[in-house]
């Protein structure tokens with residue numbers, strides 16, 4: 001019953017604290033929407049300047065790029081310098097010669113891709129048939145790292161909130177007062193888990209619904225699995241946040257955990273391709289909760305994986321939550337030994 | 339069980355508490371019988387709060403032992419036997435006064451009708467009935483103090499441990515609260531209260547004068563005044579404190 005009292009109290013505090021509610025529920029949606037806007041605009045068609053007469057190549061290019069024809073290379077070069085063009089193509093000895101603007105690697109890459117396609121088509125007339133195992137030709141980069149972002153936000157905001165709430169309990173003297181009642185240390189931790197758990201479940205559902213239904217993120221797996229992973233990830237963040245808050249003495253010190261605990265996880269969670277990294281360093285991802293969360297989220301949303309495919313991730317996340325929760329109970333001994 | 343019924347409410351023997359190399363409580367022995375209103379009087383920084391925390395089992399002494407009703411402390415089940423009011427108000431600002439009381443009440447095992455009726459009577463005792471539905475962030479310092487006191491009274495404990503309960507409370511209400519405390523002791527409740535206000539101290543059955551972590555006198559207010567050969571507790575404190583320093 002003491003756990004219930006704690007849960008009711010946490011719910012009441014949350015409901016009165018509109019800012020925190022907004023941070024928990026609206027901030028992830030806002031950031032997801034912004035990310036979508038940035039990464040998921042229409043596929044950009046590069047601006048290409050063509051020097052000399054129109055060729056077969058130009059015809060093919062026309063389908064995927066904005067073509068402007070120039071009489072001399074100098075004219076085109078001027079436009080390239082002004083930023084009006086992404087590339088210039090001229091024929092030298094009947095061979096295409098390409099000059100790329102080059103300051104943005106992603107633009108260079110998409111320009112090259114367009115050129116390659118056009119040249120293949122004009123050379124053989126037969127384009128190779130391409131098949132996708134997962135995803136498809138319409139999958140945008142947002143679909144690929146969206147699942148990681150969802151996991152990241154569940155983790156980040158819950159970590160922050162749980163850390164700050166528990167810290168406040170300590171600095172405001174209520175923790176000490178709480179420990180002068182017959183409540184058990186484990187009841188405090190379980191009460192926090194249950195109380196915050198309710199809000200993280202709502203957050204997880206909201207994020208899942210919003211990303212799939214509103215943002216139209218690709219979702220091939222089952223929504224229940226997605227919720228489960230999100231919830232587990234939040235519980236890990238919750239227990240880790242409260243645990244670390246006992247090593248902080250102010251809200252600012254909780255903020256200091258962000259570059260140490262949160263940001264490295266973002267790097268290892270699959271937002272960036274780690275293949276280029278030293279293999280020994282790559283192994284660091286195995287100790288990061290977000291790595292497992294992101295792996296499962298990707299599996300569910302992109303590859304349509306079911307429970308059996310993500311069970312390792314589930315075990316690890318559940319195991320970490322339980323471990324952190326037990327450490328929390330032990331850490332409370334610092335304040336009361338029984 | 340029979341044995342423990344005759345044991346004093348609080349029995350502290352030879353406790354020492356150090357923080358780093360500072361000895362904050364130095365070899366203190368003290369017995370408070372049941373039904374007594376015992377005042378711990380001392381200037382700020384003298385070790386009153388530390389003493390309270392050792393009695394309640396929130397903190398543990400480096401040496402010596404504390405017994406409540408014959409039970410060795412600290413012990414989880416003994417936390418139910420006393421009501422505690424900390425020096426700083428431990429209230430949840432987002433909650434109303436009533437919700438704060440309900441929360442703490444449930445932790446002591448109160449629920450339903452008995453919780454509701456205890457909230458009403460404890461609140462009326464400290465004159466907060468009209469403000470119960472206000473968020474405590476809107477409370478004045480004195481109101482927070484009174485709410486904390488009401489919370490300590492909620493589960494009708496046999497022992498009340500109050501750390502500077504009347505700070506920030508106006509004189510009229512302060513007098514009413516002391517009368518209430520006296521009435522409680524007549525029903526057999528033991529009360530330990532700390533204060534640095536000398537005129538409050540005279541209302542206690544017995545006083546412990548604490549200075550720099552040492553208990554310099556334990557007796558009734560009148561006996562202490564007589565022993566020092568002065569007119570008021572305040573003068574007694576200065577005289578006795580001075581003698582203590584000469585000796586050490």
Ligand SMILES: Nc1ncnc2c1ncn2[C@@H]1O[C@H](COP(=O)(O)OP(=O)(O)O)[C@@H](O)[C@H]1O
Nearest residue numbers: 357358362380381382383384385386387388389
């Ligand atoms: N946790 C602690 N760590 C270090 N010093 C402490 C701690 N708690 C109390 N003290 C010191 O012990 C002394 C007595 O403090 P306290 O018991 O709060 O005095 P009082 O309640 O009489 O004002 C003070 O000098 C205080 O600085």
Ligand SMILES: [Mg+2]
Nearest residue numbers: 386387388425
């Ligand atoms: Mg004090």
